Amino acid sequence: MHADTTPSRKAAALAAFAGLDREPGVPKPDPILVVDKVVRRFGGLTAVNVDHVEIQRGSITALIGPNGAGKTTFFNQLTGFDSADEGSWTFNGKQLKGVPAHRVARAGMVRTFQLTKALSKLTVMENMRLGAQNQRGENFFRALIPGSWRGQEDEITERAEELLERFKLDAKRDDFAGSLSGGQRKLLEMARALMVGPELVMLDEPMAGVNPALTQSLLGHVKDLREEGMTVLFVEHDMDMVRDISDWVVVMAQGAVIAEGPPDTIMSDSRVIDAYLGAHHDAPMSAEEFEEQLQEAEAELEAGIEEKA
Amino acid sequence: MRRAVIAFTAFLGGLVFLLSSPAWADGEALKGTLQNQGQPVNGVKISVAGEDGKPVGDATTGADGKWEMPVPKAGTYKVTLDQSTLPPGVALKFKDRATLNVQVYDGSERNVLFALAPAGQQDGAAAASSDSSSFWDRVAQLTFEGFNLGLIIALAAMGLSLVFGTTGLTNFAHGELLTFGAMCAYFFNVVVGLPLIWAAVISVAIGGVFGYGQDRFFWGRLRKRGSSLVAMMIISIGLALFLRYVFLFFFGGEGAPYAEYNAQPGIQVGPISAAPKNFIAMGIELAVLVVVGVALLKTRVGKAARAVADNPALAASSGINVDGVIRIIWTVGGAVAALAGVMLGLAQNVSYQMGFQVLLLVFAGVTLGGLGTAFGALVGSIVVGLFIQLSTVVVPTELKTVGALLVLILVMLFRPQGILGRRERIG
């Protein structure tokens, strides 16, 4: 609904992808994020092994793949929440390997989490204010002089109120975040991420656990991000959503990027079908199978750590 | 161990100061307990003189090693231990500290400590006879003692780490499970009069029941209510305080030995000299550790326990009775802790603080090995035990625990997940 009003950004994003090769790691005209040979191993298990991938500026890129493909781990590498064993990646041309998570966020690359991390004992407004950067009152000594940060705090509050209104959370302004529903928390987390003023928003399964009634509005918000000139990279399982909002899709399986392409044709790519069907991952696994896999992974993980010791 | 006893005695003295309630002090006095390697030393003359050198009186230690000397008023007193009255084979640990100047405060009893050691083992004496063969003898002896201590720590650590692994609870009341076992054994051995071996068997059984009961009626309920882990950790501190003072209430503040195996003559095995009880105790400890370890690996319950530790929700969904498994863990943990308590009581004395004293070492062992890994806890505990004893080659005995705890902090710095632990996933 929102996207229809300003179709230009979408058109521009689609134009950028037009005629691109469908190969993994294909170069983009104007990449904001360039990843090279990122490897993360847990002992014998290689969770992530991405040779090369680029994310186009101003687009909505979906990252999909079967369970255990390493999508979240890859996210963690890129955002500094886990350290990569090898490789490098640049954001706006700036090296980010080894940069701690908070610096990554300050550089303009902000993420959300698969399991929402709303700060439940803080009010919705405080959650929002927390997102703002360069707050004078966050310095210990200046915090003691309220006059030094009051003005800035008012500006931040104003900006937060605008965002809350847009995300239809303004009525919840003074409620504790813990009292929100799952979908509202997702919205709050996204709105809070926007308070940081990011260039690249990384959403880890934004639709997981969201009431269907809220899905459409969430989708609209994601599209809005692009319209405002931000770049979005998101992990998602829901293929309808991927088809609906993304401009480009990157597919991961077993830690590696196996294919890229536009959303309407990517699911007919034979490599993608193999990844999903060949490993029988599309059918829901039985609990035993799942446990077996998990224990295998755990065992390898432990073995690896013992090796390191 | 000896240091732990001394520390505890003084600790109690300190507590009296800190919270000087009128109930504890009826007039100024000097008092103390003489112990050599955890055993009371009696018939030693101690004389007290005022600051001006005017004698106040003499006291002689009783069968429990205690002495007490009322003094007329608060002030500084000179307390002298008459070294000629020490029994043969026992000497002052620090020869220059036969006379101590101590301050007595208004309305309080002052504990005076004379550290004793077997003759030839005092500080200074060891340095005098430092030819290389005796050095290696000492290392061998200390290694043996380190294993002895490490195995006790490992027994305690096993329960702690299993409970942590399956429920996530960092249980500060685990030390009190040890004390409980030791006190049960003391009750059946000294009060009822059973042989120590039967008393130990009974107290291990009661310890298991105690562990089961704690989970059935307390921790299990809290888990059901969804109490957070931090809240439960602090609840365990409350429980530890409560139990410790219940023990103090019924047992009293002084340590006491079991009725048997007190003055067992040492036997010489190679370079190691130790009482036979130590060898037997170590054998039992080792056997129990192996049995529990094998049970964890091979039996259905053991496998279920490991599955619960891995992922409780998943274990539950695959048909494992999670609460049942946790209850078995608590029962085994309680029984093994009680055994550790009995062994600790045998190695030193039974006292209301013994469990808490050793708990920090258990934490050190568990953390060194990696929180939540049973075998890590075993390795970590032995390392801690060995380190504590062997460090006395270079540091004074009174500071041996300091070294072990420092190593714990250093390991945190370089290998936070412990020797065998694993890292967690984020997101």
Next chain:
Amino acid sequence: MDWTTILITTVKASIGLETVVYALAAIGINIQFGYAGLLNFGQAAFLGVAAYGMAVTVATFHLPFWLGIVIGLAATVVLAFLLGIPTLRLRADYLAIVTIAAAEIVRLVFRSVKFSSVFGGSDGRQNFSGDFFAMNPYSPGTYGIGPISFNERVTWVLTVGWVLIAIACGLVYLLMKSPWGRVLKAIREDEDAVRSLGKNVFSYKMQALVLGGVVGCLGGFLFALGQASVQPDLFSTEFTFYAYTIVILGGAARVFSPVVGAAIFWVLLVFVGNTLSEAVSAGLLPSLFTVNNIGAVRFMLVGLGLMLLLIFRPQGIFGDKREIALDAR
């Protein structure tokens, strides 16, 4: 039963030295645990290094009193860094174990014979409070209302103590109203979320640890000065646990709760202790209770109280359940 004495000592306990010392220690813990979620179980060590830093400077090295205070403060800050650097990047329970171990290390070193020439072994240090009492503006005599009165020395210590408590509370109030405090509370809730919003979580935790330690160390100074003596066993692990009980009693993450909690804690402890010992000497209790073991009963009650509070009223006496740090449901 001598109810008058019981009541007088109880009322005096509500503003007495123990209350002041524990209130300061608890304000520090409240900053660390209540607001930032850090489990510092070694608060006793922070008070200990401060008290010994001052006492040793003055009594052992015969240096000026104010230098002693500076050295005590510096020692506290150094200790906070030593403990924080290895543990603040790790899970909460690691900090708990490391701090409790550190507290024990500090105590054992203070009481060791090896270093007794510096720290005075288990006797500790005396003769360092002269300069402090030389500043005493109260002339000799007793001050107070009727029987609730203190001599000029105690009055001086308590005056300084309550002024420090007021300053500390003011500081906490200002900080926790500010964006700085907001970051701290957010870290308590979920530090990964805070990290993803561009805040240096490690730095904030360290600031909280240092601040809490410094506020607590003021209690250490007063403890030493009030008793005109420091002993290693004053700074045992149980000290820290009682301070935690106080924080939870008043309600974690509230500005005045540590102060109110400390007063209630000591009033109850002194009242129960005195009443029980009076009852024993009056022969009102079964013979199981004796003069020697009655002291243990009130500490049983502390443990029991701590458990019951957390189970049934984790928000403390005055807390609001929705904003309490401890989720005990």
